[in-house]
Amino acid sequence: MDIPPLTNGFEIVYKKPQTLTETPMHYCPGCGHGVVHRVLMEVVDEMGIQDKTIGVAPVGCSVFAYDYMNIDMQEAAHGRASAVATGIKRVLPDRFVFSYQGDGDLAAIGTAETIHVVNRGENILMVFINNAVYGMTGGQMAPTTLDGMKTTTSPFGRDPKSAGHPLKITNLIAQLPGAYYVTRQAAHTAASVRKLKKAVQAAFQYQKLNKGTCFIEVVSNCPSGWKMTPAESNKWLEENMFPIFPLGDLKTPAQTMN
Amino acid sequence: MSTHDEKSDVRIMKGNEALAEAAFRAGMQAYFGYPITPQSEVIEYLMEEQPNYDCVVLQAESELGSINMVFGAAGAGARVMISSSGPGISLMQEGISYMASAQLPCLIANIQRGGPGLGTIQPSQGDYFQATKGGGHGDYRLLVLAPASVQEMADFVVEGFRLAEKYRNPVMILTDGALGQMMEKLELPKAGCLPHTVMPWATTGKPADGERRIITSLFMQPEKMEEVNLLLQKKYQQMEAEEVRYEEHEVEDADVILVAFGLVARICQKTMELARKKGLRVGILRPITLFPFPSKRLAELASKVDAILTVEMNAGQMLEDVKLAVEGRCPVHFKGRMGGMIPSPDEVLEAVEAIVEHKVEMER
Numbered sequence: 165m166d167i168p169p170l171t172n173g174f175e176i177v178y179k180k181p182q183t184l185t186e187t188p189m190h191y192c193p194g195c196g197h198g199v200v201h202r203v204l205m206e207v208v209d210e211m212g213i214q215d216k217t218i219g220v221a222p223v224g225c226s227v228f229a230y231d232y233m234n235i236d237m238q239e240a241a242h243g244r245a246s247a248v249a250t251g252i253k254r255v256l257p258d259r260f261v262f263s264y265q266g267d268g269d270l271a272a273i274g275t276a277e278t279i280h281v282v283n284r285g286e287n288i289l290m291v292f293i294n295n296a297v298y299g300m301t302g303g304q305m306a307p308t309t310l311d312g313m314k315t316t317t318s319p320f321g322r323d324p325k326s327a328g329h330p331l332k333i334t335n336l337i338a339q340l341p342g343a344y345y346v347t348r349q350a351a352h353t354a355a356s357v358r359k360l361k362k363a364v365q366a367a368f369q370y371q372k373l374n375k376g377t378c379f380i381e382v383v384s385n386c387p388s389g390w391k392m393t394p395a396e397s398n399k400w401l402e403e404n405m406f407p408i409f410p411l412g413d414l415k416t417p418a419q420t421m422n
Numbered sequence: 423m424s425t426h427d428e429k430s431d432v433r434i435m436k437g438n439e440a441l442a443e444a445a446f447r448a449g450m451q452a453y454f455g456y457p458i459t460p461q462s463e464v465i466e467y468l469m470e471e472q473p474n475y476d477c478v479v480l481q482a483e484s485e486l487g488s489i490n491m492v493f494g495a496a497g498a499g500a501r502v503m504i505s506s507s508g509p510g511i512s513l514m515q516e517g518i519s520y521m522a523s524a525q526l527p528c529l530i531a532n533i534q535r536g537g538p539g540l541g542t543i544q545p546s547q548g549d550y551f552q553a554t555k556g557g558g559h560g561d562y563r564l565l566v567l568a569p570a571s572v573q574e575m576a577d578f579v580v581e582g583f584r585l586a587e588k589y590r591n592p593v594m595i596l597t598d599g600a601l602g603q604m605m606e607k608l609e610l611p612k613a614g615c616l617p618h619t620v621m622p623w624a625t626t627g628k629p630a631d632g633e634r635r636i637i638t639s640l641f642m643q644p645e646k647m648e649e650v651n652l653l654l655q656k657k658y659q660q661m662e663a664e665e666v667r668y669e670e671h672e673v674e675d676a677d678v679i680l681v682a683f684g685l686v687a688r689i690c691q692k693t694m695e696l697a698r699k700k701g702l703r704v705g706i707l708r709p710i711t712l713f714p715f716p717s718k719r720l721a722e723l724a725s726k727v728d729a730i731l732t733v734e735m736n737a738g739q740m741l742e743d744v745k746l747a748v749e750g751r752c753p754v755h756f757k758g759r760m761g762g763m764i765p766s767p768d769e770v771l772e773a774v775e776a777i778v779e780h781k782v783e784m785e786r
Contacts, residue, residue, distance in 0.1 A: 215627045218498070230636050236625035238497045239638035241520050244490035247482070251494025251502075252625065254478045255452050259627055277490070280483035 181209040185234045194394020196384035197226050199351040200293060200360070204262070205233055207364045217260040218252050220245040224266035225299040243274025246281040249288045260371055262289040268298045271307040271333040278333065285342025285376035289367045292334065292379065294409060295386040303389035307331040310408055315389070330408055334381040338414035344376035346415040350383050352398045356411075375417070383409045431610045437575040438463035438602040440610070441505070441531055441595070444576035446471060447613045448583050451500040452478040454488040456510060459543040460599035461533035464505045485510040489517030496526040497637040499624030501583055505531035507599070508541060508549055511557075518592055519558030523639030523650065525623075527586035529579065530564070531595040533602040536762030544762025545598035547684060550739035553596045554713040561651055563658045564594045565665060566712040568683040572606035580611045585665065587619065589657050596712060598735065600685050600764065658714075667710035668719060672698070676705030678774055679723055681744050682733040683709050685764070690733055692767035697774055704774055712740070717747035724751035729777050731755045733770055735763070753777075 183205035191197045208217050214235055221229040223242035230237035240248040245263035253261040270278050270292050281290070297315055298304040304317040308330045312321040322330075338346040347363045350356040360382065367378035383405050385397040392400060435443065442464045445453065455465040465481060472479040478495070482488035485506055495502045506514065511532045521528060534549050536542040553566045565585050567578045578595050586593040628634040641647040669687075672694060673679060680690040687708035697704040707723060709716050724730060729752055732741045738756045745754050757773040759765045 215630050218625050218627060220494070227640060230638065234628070234634060236628045236635045237637070238494060238625055239524075239636070239640055240493070241490060241516055244486065244493075244517070247487045247490035248494035248497070250480075250487075251452070251454065251491035251496070252498045253494075254480060254491070255495045255498050255500040256626060276483055277487050280487065 181205045183209045183214050183234045185232055187231045189232055190228060191225065192388045194385065194387040194397060195225070196295070196351045196382065197293065199357060200291065200382055200384070201229060201232050203351070203357060203361045203364055204264075204291065206361065207368055208235065208260075211368055213260050213368070216258070217262070218256070220249045220252070220261070220263040222263070222265040222269040223300075224269050226264055226266065226293065227300065229264055243269050243272070244277055245269065246274065246286070246288070246290055247277045249290075250281055250284075250286050253286060253288050257287070260289075260368060262291060264291045265293070266299070267292070267294045267296065267306045267308040271331050275333070279336070279340070282337050282340045282377045282379060283342045285344070287371055287374050287376060289364075289371055289378045289380065292381040293384050294381055295384045295389065296330070296405065297386050297389035299386050299389050303386075303391075307333070308409075310404060332409065334379065334409075334414055337379050342377050343379055343415055345370055345378040345417060347379075347413045348381040348383060348409060348411050350401070350406075350411055352385060352401055370417070381409070383411065431612065432607065433610060434605050434607050435572060436463055436603060436605050437572045437597065438533065439467045440572045440576040440608055441579055441602075442467040443471070444579040444611050445503050445529075446475045446477060447611050448580045448616045449501055449614065449618055450477055450503050450583070452480075452492075452495040452502045454480050454482050454491040454495070454502070454504055456482050456485050456488050456506065458507045458510045460535055460545070461505055461507050461531070461602050463602070464531070464533075485513035486516065489514040492528050493517055493521055493524070493526060496521065496528045497524070497625050499621040499626055501587070501618065503529040503531070503579070503583075505533065507533050507535045508537045508546075511549060511552070515552075515558035518564070519556070519560055519562060520639045521592050522562035522564070522654065523560065524637050525590040526592070526637065527590050528592050529582040529586055529595065530592055531597070534596065534598040536760065542762040543599060545600035545685065545735065545764060546760070546762055547598060547686065547735040547739070548737075548760065549596065550712065550734070550736060553594050554715070554743070562654055563661075563713050564592050565589065565661055565714070566594045566596050568596050568710060568712050569601060570684050570687050570708065571608075572601070572604065573608040575601060576608055576610055580616055583616055589661065591657060596684070598685055662714040665711055666714045666716050666718070668716040669708045669710060670719075671706040673705035673707060673723055675703050677703045677728045678777060679705045679707055679727050679730050680733055680770070680774070681707050681709070681720070681730055681740070683712060683740060686733050686735055689765060689767055690770060693770040693774065696767060696771050702774060702778060709740070715743045715747065717743070720744060720747040721749065721751065724748040727752055728781055729753045729755060731757060731770075731773055731777060733757045733765060733773075735759055735765070
C-alpha cells in the first residue's frame, strides 16, 4: 500500500518497530492479535535481539504470524508449537525462543505438550491468546468457551454437563515447578497493553537468565467469532471473560523461590 | 584387539545399541524419543553415553511431542534422530508429513513389531507400506534404508544422515525387533566421519545483514502449493535416479529369484544354499533402499528367470512393488508370515520347491 507520508515537519514519536514486516495483517477489525504481535516485537526491538530470537507460530488465526514478525520463525503443527520451540531451544540454548498459540492449540489439542514443556521448565516464553473460540475455522467451541456461550458447535450455549467448564489451563500451569513466571494479561486498552508489555519484557529477561518457562495468557476478544462490533466485544470481554479469567500474576519469581 | 575393549571400533553389540553408538559417531546433535519395545535400548544407550558427546538426548512425553521436537531442532539446523516402533511411528506420521513438506532433514528408525494395533513385540515387516508410500497425509516419500545386519544398523545411520541432509528430506531406517535385539560383531564408524555443513535455511536467528528464514509447510495459494509439490516430486525422482541400492547373490544362472529385504534376506540366503545343494538354481535380490525401489534391476532379472518368490514378514506389501516392477515378465509368488512370526529357511525352500514342481507339471 502506498500511503503518502504525513510526517513532514513533525517529529515521529511512535512508529512501527523494525521487527514487524511491511505485510498488512489479515486480522479482523478489533482483533487483539495485531496488538500482541506488536508488543512482542517492540520488546525484541528494544532488547536488540532480532538476530537471536526465533518464534514458533501455531495453527489458528495467528498461523501467519511469521508473515508479520520480521524474525526467523517456524510454523508448527496444530498444538505442537511448544514442542517445536523445545527442539529449537535445546539445540540453540543461547537464543530467545517463544511460542505463540491460541486456546484451541494450546489448551485442547496441545494440552500434553503444554503441560510437559512447562513441567520440564523449558527455558522459553509461551504466549497464550485466549479468546474462548476457534477463530480461524469459523467460531467453534474452544476449551475456554464460557458456560452458556453460543458458538457454531454449541449453538444452544456451552452445556457444562456435556462439554465441561472452561479450562483454566493457566491456573494448572502455575502449579508446575518448571513454571517461573505465569501471568494473565489483556490487550484491549492502552493501560492493559502497557501492563502486557511489562510482562513480556520480564519474560524475555528471565529467559536470558535461564530461569525456566514463562507463560503469558492474554485474555482477548474475537469480534467476528463472537458476532459483535469491536467495541461491543471489548465490553463483553470485561463483563464476561475477566470474571472467569481474572487478570494478574498467577506466579511470580518471588513465589517460585518459596 | 579384544571386542570388549571400549576404545576399539570392533565390538559385539545389539542392533539397537549399534544404531545409537553410530549416531553419536556420525555427529548427531539431538535425539528425542519415547520408550517402546523392541527398541528402548536406543534411548537407554544414548542416555547412558550422552555425557561423552555434545548431543541433546531428551525423553519426551509422547511420540507426538518427540517428532515435533525433531521438527524444531532440524529446523534450527541440527542433525537429529528419532526412533520408535509401529505404534509410535504411527503417532509420528503428522510430524513426518510436516517435515517432508517443510523440507527438513532427519533420521527416523522404525524397529518394527507385529501389528496392527498394539500387536506384539515380536519382529515384523508390516510397516512397509507406511514407510515407503509416505505414511502421513499428502504426496511425499521418505528415503527408506533396510539393514540386514548389526553392521548395517550402524552403517546406515551415517548414510541416512548424509542422504537426509543431501535431499533435505526425512530418511527412515526400516528394520525389525530381531535385528534390534540380536548381537553381532561389527566395526563402528569413526567419530567425525560425517562433517557438519552450514544449513543456510535454518532458523538460527535472522542475520543482521541477511534475509530471515521461515520453516513452514503452509502454502495457501494452490499455485504455490503445487509448486512445492512439484519440487518434492523432483527430489523423489532424483532419488530414484541416483540412490537405488540393492544386493544380489547367484542371480546369473538362477531359475527362481527370491526377493526379500532386511532380516528375511538373510533367511533366504540359507534357503538359497539349501536349494543349491538340491540342484535348484535359486538366487536372491535384496533391495537395500525400499524407496527408491530397485525396479529397473528387478525388471531385467524378471525377463531371465522362470519365477520370482517374494518373501516378507507381512501379508505381501513389497510384493506390490515387485509386481509393478516385473510387469508380468514372469510369475511372481509370495511367501509370508505375519504377526511376529519369522519364516524358516525350510518353509521358504518348500515354497521354492512348490513353484518348481508346479512349473514341471505345467510343462508336462
